[in-house]
Amino acid sequence: MVRNGLMWMFLIIGTMIGAGYASGREIWEFFGAESGLAIFLFTVLFIICCYVVMHISFKHQSVHYLPVLHILMGKRISKLYDVMIMVYLFSTTVIMLAGGGATLEVIHLPFWAGVVILAAFVVVLFIWDIDGITTIHTVITPVLILALVGVLLAFQSLHGFPLHFIEGNQSNWPSSLTFTALNILPLISVLGAIGQKIKQKGEILIASIGSGVILGSLTFLYNSSLLEVANELVVYEIPLFAILQHYPYYMVLVMSGLLWVAIYTTAASGVFGIISRIRGYIQSPAWMLALLLVAIMAPLTMFGFSTLISVLYPLYGVLNLYLLSSIILYPILNHRTIRNKLE
Template identity: 60%
Template sequence: MIISGVKWMFLIIGTMIGAGYASGRELWEFFGTESTFGIILFSVLFFICTYVIMNISFQKESEHYKPVLKELMGHQLTRLYDAMIILYLFSVTVVMIAGGGATLEVLHIPYWYGVVILCSLLILLFIWGINGMTSMNAFIIPILIVFLVGTLTVFQWTTGFSLEIDLRNQRNWPAAFTFTALNILPLVAVIGAIGNKIKHRGEMWIASGGSAFLLGSISLLYNESLLKVSNEVMLYEIPLFAILKHYPYFMVLVMTGLLWAAIYTTAASGILGLCTRFYEYFKMPFWLLSFFLLLLMIPLTTFGFAQLISILYPLYGVLNLYILASIILHPIINRFNSSIKT
C-alpha cells in the first residue's frame, strides 16, 4: 500500500512539476509578493482536490477521466468540460514541448533539436504505457526535488533566509484558487486513468497528502527565492536561470538536465490523458496515438514558451474555477444527498 501510494504521489507531482512550475514561470505568474498565505491555502486546496478526484476514480474503477467528469459535473456539462480537458491537455503539452526546446538552448542545442528529442522519447515511453510512466516518475521526480530544494536552500542560505509571514499583508491569497484551478484538469485526466489500478484507500491518503505537502513546501521556498531576484526574472525565458546564474556552470548543466526531465514527465502526463481518452475511438497502441498527436502539436510550439504560459495559464485558471468548486463541494453534496435518501 505504501509503495503504491508513493508511486501515485510521484505521478501527481510529475504532472505538476513541469515546464511552468519547475522553471519558476508559473509560480511567478500567479504568486510573487504577499503570497505566503496564498501558497499555504493552495496546498490545502490541492490536498482536498487530489483526494476527492482519487476517491471518485477509485469508486468508478475508471480507465480514463470521463467517468470522473460525469460524477463531478453531471451529464449536461460533461461534454463542455470534456472538450475543455482535451483542449487543455493539447495546449499544455505544446507548452511542455516548447519548454523542452527552450531549456536545451542553454546548452547550445538548437531549439528544434530539443523538440525532436523530446517527442521521440515520448513516443518511446508509451510502448510501455502507464507502468513505464509511473516507473519513470518514481525515478526522476525524487532526484529533481532533491536538486531543486538543495539549490534553492543554498541560494537562500547565501543571501540570508527570509519568509514573508506577516498575515496582515497577504493580499494575493485569491491567487491560490486560480492556481489550484489551473492544475485541476491535468489531475482529473491523469488520476482518472489509474482508478482501476488503485487497490486501497490508504494509497489515496499517502498520494494526496504527500504531494500537497511537498508541493506547498517547495512553492514557498521557490517563491521566496524568486522574490530575491525579482528585478532579473523578466530578463529570462526560464526564471530558474536567474537564480542559477549565481552558481558554477556545472550546476547550471545539472539543473538544466533535471528541468528538461521534469518537462518530459509533464508532457507525458498530457499525452497519457489524451491517449486514454481517444483509445476507445481509435483502438491504436498508445505509442502510435502519441505519434499522431505530436505531429499536430509541433507546429504550434513556434509561439514561444513564456508567451504561451502567460496567456494560456491565467485563462484556464479562471475557466476552471467552476470545476474546482464542484470538487470541493462534492463530498458535502454527496453526504447531504445520502442523508435525504435515508
C-alpha cells in the same frame, strides 16, 4: 499500500512540476509578496482536490477522466470540460515539445532536432503503457524535487534563511484559488485514468496528503527565495536563473537539464491524458497512439503559440473556478453517502 501511494504521489507531483513551475515563472506570476497564507490555502485545496478526484476515480474504476467529470458536474456541462481538457492537453504538449527544442539549442542542436528527440523519448515511454508513465515519474520526480530543494536551501543559507510567511496583510490569498484552479485540468486528466490501478483507499490518503504537503512546502521555499531576488527578476525570463547567478556555471547547465526533464514529464503526462481518453475509440497500442499524436503536434511547434495561450489560459482560469468549486463541494454534498460507505 505505501509503495503504491508513493507512486501515485510522485505521479501527481510530476504532473504539477512542469517547466513553468520548475523554472519559477509560474510561482512568481501567482504568488510573490504577502503570499504565505495563499500558499497555505493552496496546500489545503490541493490535498482536497487530489483526494476527491482519486476517490471518485477509484470508486468508479475509471480508465479516463470523463466519468469523474460526470460525477462532479453532470453529463451536459462535462461535455464542455471534456473538450477543454483535450484542447488544454494538446496545446500544452505542443508547447512542451517546442520548449524541448528551444532548450537543446543551448548545446547547439537545431530546434527541430530537439523537438524530434523529445518526441522520441515520449513515444518510447509508452511502449510500457501506464507502467511507463508511472515509473518515469517515480524515478525522475524525486530527483527533480531534491535538486530544487538543494539549490533553494543553499541559496537560503547564504541569506540567513529569510523565510517569508506571515508579513503584511496577506492580501494575495485569492491567488490560492486561481493557482489551484489552473492546475485542475491536468490533474483530473491523469488521476481519472488510474482508477482501476488503485487497490486500497489508503493509497489515496498517502498520495493526496503527501503531494499537497511536498508541493506546498516547495512552493513556499521557492517563493521565499524569489522574493530575495525580486528586483532582478525583470532581467530573467527564467526566475530560477536569478537564484543561480552566483553559482558556478555547471550548476546552470545541471538545472537546465532538469528543466528539460520537467518539460519531458509534462509532455508525457499530456500525451497520457489524451491517450487514455481516445482509447475507447481507437484500438491501438499506447506507443502507436503516442507516435500519431506527436507526429501531428511536431509541425505545430514551428508556429508561435503566445497568442493562443494568452487567450486560453485566462479562459481556463475562469472556467476552472467552477470545476474547483464542484470538487470542493463534492464531499459536503455527498457526506452522507461517503460516511455510509466508510461505515
